[in-house]
Amino acid sequence: MGVTKKEILITKAAIDKRVSELAEAISRDYEGKELILIGVLKGAFIFMADLIRQLRRPCKIDFVRLASYGTGTMSSGSIMITKDIETPIKGTDVLIVEDIVDTGLTLSFLVERLKERDPRSLKVCVFLDKKERRKVPFEADYIGFDIQDCFVVGYGLDFNEMYRYLPDVYEIKE
Numbered sequence: 001m002g003v004t005k006k007e008i009l010i011t012k013a014a015i016d017k018r019v020s021e022l023a024e025a026i027s028r029d030y031e032g033k034e035l036i037l038i039g040v041l042k043g044a045f046i047f048m049a050d051l052i053r054q055l056r057r058p059c060k061i062d063f064v065r066l067a068s069y070g071t072g073t074m075s076s077g078s079i080m081i082t083k084d085i086e087t088p089i090k091g092t093d094v095l096i097v098e099d100i101v102d103t104g105l106t107l108s109f110l111v112e113r114l115k116e117r118d119p120r121s122l123k124v125c126v127f128l129d130k131k132e133r134r135k136v137p138f139e140a141d142y143i144g145f146d147i148q149d150c151f152v153v154g155y156g157l158d159f160n161e162m163y164r165y166l167p168d169v170y171e172i173k174e
Contacts, residue, residue, distance in 0.1 A: 006153070010145055010169040015155060018144050019047070022125065023054030026095065026142060030057060033093045036119075038085055040110070041065040043099030046156035046164070047127040047144070051097060062087040068106050079109045094119040095142075099157055102130040102149075104138030128152065128169070145169075 026035075039048040041063050052059065065083035094114060101107050107124060114122055125142035132149050151173075153159050154166030163170070 005173045006170040007173070008168050009147065009150070009152060009171045010155075012155075012167040015144075015167075015169070016050075019050045020054050022142050022144060023051055023056070026051075026125065027056040030059075030093060030095075035059040036087055036089055036092050036094050037061045038087075038089075038094060038096050038114070039063045040096065040098045040106075041083065042164070043156050043158065044097050044127065047099060048097040051125070060087060064110065066106055066110060079106050081113070085114075089114065089117050089119045091118065091120050093121045094123070096122070096124045098124065098126045098140075100128040100130065100152070101126045101138060101140055102133035103135040105135055107140070108136050108138050127155070128157075 035057065037048060037052065037059050039045060039061065042065070048061070052061065062085040063083065064081060064085050066079055067082050068079045096107070096110060096114070098107060107126075111122060111124065123141040126140040127144040129140060129143045129146050130149055131146060150171045151159070152169050153163035153172055154169045156164050157169065158164045159172060
């Protein structure tokens with residue numbers, strides 16, 4: 001896939017507003033609880049940083065890295081953990097922060113692996129949701145934006161490690 005055209009899909013202003021709304025809901029839902037945010041590298045790091053800065057409560061953070069895409073635009077369906085969390089989560093409230101959910105395979109895999117560690121609660125916050133691409137049933141608890149089936153970059157999302165730096169989200173086309 002050669003990138004020949006980028007069209008803005010979600011503006012930085014819309015992103016800022018939605019992240020603030022998500023942070024408000026999460027702060028309210030986890031009031032008085034020990035919250036651990038687990039970011040899925042690499043795509044979620046900008047979203048997670050902005051989200052944490054908007055939370056009205058302290059939290060711990062950790063990161064996990066999963067491999068499923070390779071260098072293409074379609075998921076391979078094969079998932080493996082390439083960097084595991086280091087923070088014990090038994091008996092805690094855990095919120096996974098992910099950039100995008102499409103097939104549901106990666107997040108279903110991660111949720112099942114983290115449930116084995118016996119957290120008190122486990123929820124998922126995604127920046128973007130492509131519901132029409134689901135291969136397995138999966139519903140995030142907090143969703144930034146629902147989008148159609150298109151390939152997007154910017155705000156941490158990449159194409160072959162490029163375009164993460166863009167402040168807006170763009171659809172890329174050949």
